Amino acid sequence: MNSREAGPVAAPTSPERAVELIRRLFREGFGQAEAGNIAGLAFGLRPIRGGWSAREIEHLRFVRQLARSASRRPCVGGRPAGIGFVA
Numbered sequence: 774m775n776s777r778e779a780g781p782v783a784a785p786t787s788p789e790r791a792v793e794l795i796r797r798l799f800r801e802g803f804g805q806a807e808a809g810n811i812a813g814l815a816f817g818l819r820p821i822r823g824g825w826s827a828r829e830i831e832h833l834r835f836v837r838q839l840a841r842s843a844s845r846r847p848c849v850g851g852r853p854a855g856i857g858f859v860a
Contacts, residue, residue, distance in 0.1 A: 792827035
């Protein structure tokens with residue numbers, strides 16, 4: 774029985790980094806591109822030719838978090854309120 778038949782791969786917990794998931798998948802017998810794409814899927818990315826790298830996944834997670842936090846900031850006239858804004 775090869776490692777791919779051992780059972781499903783668990784989805785990452787939120788603090789797990791992409792590099793840890795890719796390494797775990799690689800140890801389970803997946804190729805580098807396969808592991809990168811599976812990790813990408815786990816973090817909400819579509820598969821790409823050649824697979825995602827851990828650095829690419831982490832960068833996109835960072836940008837996603839910035840966009841989410843920026844969308845929560847108060848706006849004045851359709852523009853984000855700056856420092857020192859008094860409502």
